[in-house]
Structure formats: C-alpha cells, structure tokens
Amino acid sequence: MTSSELEFWFDFASPYAYVSAGRFEDWMNSAGINVRWMPFLLGPVFQKHGWATSPFNLYPLKGKYMWRDVERLCKRHDLGFNRPDVFPQHGLLATRVALAGCDEDWLPAFCRRVFHREFGLGQDISDKQTVLDVLEGLVDNPAYWVKRAVTAKNKKALVDRGVEAEQKGIFGAPTFITPDGELFWGDDRLEQSIEWILRRR
Amino acid sequence: MTSSELEFWFDFASPYAYVSAGRFEDWMNSAGINVRWMPFLLGPVFQKHGWATSPFNLYPLKGKYMWRDVERLCKRHDLGFNRPDVFPQHGLLATRVALAGCDEDWLPAFCRRVFHREFGLGQDISDKQTVLDVLEGLVDNPAYWVKRAVTAKNKKALVDRGVEAEQKGIFGAPTFITPDGELFWGDDRLEQSIEWILRRR
Numbered sequence A, B: 001m002t003s004s005e006l007e008f009w010f011d012f013a014s015p016y017a018y019v020s021a022g023r024f025e026d027w028m029n030s031a032g033i034n035v036r037w038m039p040f041l042l043g044p045v046f047q048k049h050g051w052a053t054s055p056f057n058l059y060p061l062k063g064k065y066m067w068r069d070v071e072r073l074c075k076r077h078d079l080g081f082n083r084p085d086v087f088p089q090h091g092l093l094a095t096r097v098a099l100a101g102c103d104e105d106w107l108p109a110f111c112r113r114v115f116h117r118e119f120g121l122g123q124d125i126s127d128k129q130t131v132l133d134v135l136e137g138l139v140d141n142p143a144y145w146v147k148r149a150v151t152a153k154n155k156k157a158l159v160d161r162g163v164e165a166e167q168k169g170i171f172g173a174p175t176f177i178t179p180d181g182e183l184f185w186g187d188d189r190l191e192q193s194i195e196w197i198l199r200r201r
Helices: A015-031 A043-048 A060-076 A092-100 A107-120 A128-135 A142-149 A152-167 A187-199 B015-031 B043-048 B060-076 B092-100 B107-120 B128-135 B142-149 B152-167 B187-199
Strands: A005-010 A034-039 A175-177 A183-185 B005-010 B034-039 B175-177 B183-185
Touching: A005 A015, A005 A187, A015 A034, A015 A060, A015 A107, A015 A187, A034 A092, A034 A107, A034 A152, A043 A152, A060 B183, A060 B187, A092 A107, A092 A128, A092 A142, A092 A152, A107 A128, A128 A142, A175 A187, A183 A187, A183 B060, A187 B060, A187 B187, B005 B015, B005 B187, B015 B034, B015 B060, B015 B107, B015 B187, B034 B092, B034 B107, B034 B152, B043 B152, B092 B107, B092 B128, B092 B142, B092 B152, B107 B128, B128 B142, B175 B187, B183 B187
Parallel strands: A005 A034, B005 B034
Antiparallel strands: A005 A175, A175 A183, B005 B175, B175 B183
C-alpha cells in the first residue's frame, strides 16, 4: 500500500457500501488518495457471530431504520435508490469477478455498476447473465472474466481474502483501512478516514 | 414538543451517548434548537433481541473497534476519555434520578456529570453515594431526589418510558427524534437530525 492509499472493504450486499462507493470518488481525487477496492464476503463473518442472515433482517426495528437511513443518505448524496426485493442479495459471482479483476482498470466501474443495479435500480445481481451484462462495454471478453472468476485459484483467493479480513479485525462493511492500519467502520466514517491520512502526510 | 425541540434518547451505559451529550450544546444553541433529554434503559431492548449484555461485549471485534472509535471521537471533539473497567455499567439509579428530574433545570448538568464520571474519568456510576455526589451543588437536597427516584410512581414512569421507546422504533442509543417524528440513530447522525429540523423551518 502506498502512503496515500485507502483500502475500501466491501460486500456487494451492503447498502452502506453502495453509498460510499457512490460518493467517495470526488473526495479521493481532490485529496490525492487512491482507493484500493477490496471485495469480500460478510456471510462467513456473520456466521461466526451466530447470525444466519444480515442483522438487519434478524432485528426488524434495526432493519426498518436502516432502509430509511439509506434512503435519506442517497437523497443527501444525490444517489439513486430503489430498495431491492431480496436482501441480502447473493453477490458471490460478482464478488469473484471483482476479485479476479483486482488489478484491472475496470474494477471500480464494474463495482459501481453492480451496486447501481442492486440499490440504484433495485435489481437482482445474483445471476450470471446480469454479471455478463455489467461487464459488457468494460472488458473485451465478459465471458472470459466470468470463467476466470470461478477457477479454483480465484475461489481460494476469495477464501484467503476472508481470512485477511478477519486478521485485520473487520466485522462489517464498508470498512476503510488507512496505510498505517487504522480501521474505520461504516460509510459515516469515510470523512474521518480521509482526515486521518491527510493529517499524517 | 415544540417545532424546534429535538428528543435525545440516551442510556447512561452508552459511550456514544456520552460523546453526543458532550458536544451538542453549542450546536443546538447556535441553531436555536432545544434538546429534550430522554433517559431510558437499553437493557430491555437488548433482551428482546436475545442479548444478555451489550452487543459490544457479545461480539469482541466490534467491541474492540467501538472503544478505539470512541477514543478517536473524544479526541476529535476535545472530550476527556478513560475507559471504565466495567461495561456496560449499572446506571439504574442515575437513570431514575434523571427521569424524576425531567422537568428540572439541572437535568442536563446532572446527565453530563454522570457521563463525565463514567467515560471522562472512567469511574463507577452505579452506587448511591456517587449519584448523591453528582447531585451535590446542583440541587438543594440530593437525598430528596434519590428518594424520589425510587418511588413506585417514578419506577413505573421508567417502565413506561421503555414502552414509549419501543413504540417510537428505538433500538439503540443515542437516538434523536425530530418534532415531525424522524428518527436518527447514533452520534454520527446528530448533524443530520439538526439539518432535518432547520430545513423544515
């Protein structure tokens, strides 16, 4: 990690990660901070907590509040919002594609498109055709990337990513990690994570 | 509630409520917003979630993060911070005193003093003598208020307050509720709750 690189850990199922992904680009550019997109799966983390699904489903009052809160945030940041029918969505294939493309220029655009379909348009992102559609226009050969996403090597890389998340103390998404290892959890800590980096330059 | 009154729902055990209580006064004064201090107990809410203690204790990674986050916030807002040995603390008597004094001028000062002892100095707030000490200098007769706090009427008022919290959809602390019933959860939503009121004037 360079001294001005912020790790953005996200799960495609997280509405708050959608908000962050939709709003941080201008901030980062003006601050001269590069974002390293770190896709991972929250499911295994939740399972270790004994949760069979998202806490927003387990605790209805909290879930009801979350959707209202996200709706307000999207309005505040001028992001589209349509609540999807299914929550949390099954983003495994999209996550694997993102991980396979972790060193590619199209990664940020791919992730934003997935998020936009899911929370901006309220669409299902789980099926293969949707992932192919999202890749269309971003890469020369969408089918190649979907195939590469499901190789044993890339599947293992996603498992390893989960181990790395746990080792870094990550328990939710989005999580921002600064070059000196400071962890900030939640879209509402984005500004603080940027300030943290700027103060240490 | 007047059109410029913000309800501040808090549990003395909440570190984030300490942060809010320590920082909102100037904001509110300059915005012309009155704060209505609403003490309540989170314990019954947590029990309904099936939690025997704070989620910060149930989920160690989350708890570890929370203390670091609170430490950073206190530094940011120039508030003292010392992590108490016991968490969550038993604030029942202090809460009952706060409720008994809900119409008194000394209520905000009392609450801030309790929070300061607990999270600013890291002291225990559970025993009767501490509550009496906190009241000293604020009221003519501290013993009177401690006695009034434990009357059947005031005990029932605290139970009723819990019912009201649930009816309003409250599931954590701090929670801010605007005059038109909009709910904001967490210290990090304080600014949004103020903006919400100002935009509707």
